[in-house]
Amino acid sequence: MRRQSSDGLLRSGATRQRATFLELFLDLVFVFALTRISARLIADFTDGQRGVYAGLGQALLLFLALWAVWSVTVWSTSWLDPEAPVVQTVIVMTLVGSMTMAVAVPNAFGARAALFAITFVTLQIGRVVYFHVAGHGRPDPQQSIRILFWFGLSAPLWVVGGLVNDGTVRAALWTAAVLIDYTGLLLGWPTPRLGAQRLGVQMIAAEHLAERYQQFLLIALGEAIFVIGLAFSGSEFHANQTGGFVLALASTVLLWRIYFHAAGGMLDAAIDRSRNAARLATEMAFAHMVMIAGIVLTGVGFELFITEPLGHLPAVWLIAILGGPALFLAGRSALEYQVFARVSRSRAAGLLALGLLVPVTVHLAPLTAGAASAVVLLGVVTADTRRSRRQPAETPTPPF
Structure with a gap:
């Protein structure tokens, strides 16, 4: 029987290092997501409706949002036990949310902008809240506060950008939101009074x-x-x-x-x-x-x-x-x-x-x-x- 860490959520020395089948299942969603981004770019280079440079900028923002979802998930499962039920539930939430974002990609700067943005925000905040509640604050309640603080800064920009009708305003708001999200990820979500701490700093698989x-x-x-x-x-x-x-x-x-x-x-x-x-x-x-x-x-x-x-x-x-x-x-x-x-x-x-x-x-x-x-x-x-x-x-x- 596999030995778990003391709180049942952190990885232990006996936790398998290989990716689980559920994690590989999640990857299939991102295969589809990349095909949608690629299709957008091909259209931008050939039909010219959006313009190549505008299309490249839009595709980049969508790609960065999807990559943020995937990378935080991977960091979490390299720190936490991916076979713990709470962690598996978060992976399933990520799968559903990422698939919704992926199907919105072709019109994510048009009719599906609100769907893309609201799904992204709901997923990013929702899975942190769920993990904190279902895990009873384990293993690090302060980390949840750090991440929610930074998501709270970017979430209004994502949502408002998805709801406005002006594409230029949307691009500006989403660019600012991406910069906030990636600054937090890069620096370890520095938060007043709590400081900064990257995911998995205690132990990385x-x-x-x-x-x-x-x-x-x-x-x-x-x-x-x-x-x-x-x-x-x-x-x-x-x-x-x-x-x-x-x-x-x-x-x-x-x-x-x-x-x-x-x-x-x-x-x-x-x-x-x-x-x-x-x-x-x-x-x-x-x-x-x-x-x-x-x-x-x-x-x-x-x-x-x-x-x-x-x-x-x-x-x-x-x-x-x-x-x-x-x-x-x-x-x-x-x-x-x-x-x-x-x-x-x-x-x-x-x-x-x-x-x-x-x-x-x-x-x-x-x-x-x-x-x-x-x-x-x-x-x-x-x-x-x-x-x-x-x-x-x-x-x-x-x-x-």
Whole structure:
């Protein structure tokens, strides 16, 4: 029989480190949520009704809201016992609320704005209140107060933004709300008289937390594969479209290889060896957030050069075709620093190369621009492979 901690909610040494089936079930909702965000972006790049830049900003806000829900859930289940009934109930609440938010994403800045905002606020506040009441204040009643204090600051901005009719006002209110939510998460919800304290500062299940980050990264790659398959299956299967399909699949494999090479596979060891595991794990969350946003944007680029491989290349398409991989490499560079306290030259070279390609590829076909991006990713993978052959396997040395 599994030994529980003294209060029955905190993880104990005998609690399983692997993600539970309920947690994996929750992830399926976020697979769907990422497809809705991706679909919004594809529409913004192709039909121009909202405008690319406005659409990117809106999609970013929606993505950040969904990521906040998922990341706080993961932090909680890496600190608390995910098989405790109270924690499982909170996960089910998160599943229902996240699915409601996901179905509202396509019109979240229009007819479904109120649904998205009110669901988000209800979920974020409701599950903290439920956990506090059902858990009889255990294991840390002050943490509930901290989190509710910060949610109380952002909640009116979310709700009012969802109810107003002016899209510009809504964007401004939701941007302020996101900044408040993420400031609280990053700083550990500092609260008057109580101070700040990150979730799990007492004990973090490093293996569980690392696995959950890795799983969500794979979810993002899976969403990119979904986009690739949907785009190609709806095409005429012409030779150039087939080439775009193969190129997109190859690029996805390269993204997977870059992530899991060294640092991406050593997250748990880095957290275990860190002098400040809570801070390191928090910064890893932000690094993964950037990488996942980059993968989603890269998937949009796949759709563009599969469906219109040799057509005219609007300059804004390079935001997805080159900007997506660049965003991924930026996040991966941050993760590498968090694990090894250094950044490989291949990451910096890759970012520089993608930047230098912008004035060149703007005059080329979309498929050619996609091929140039893939060559850069291949160069990073090649450099990583050569480095691993010349040097022995590294031990994580986190900077703090």
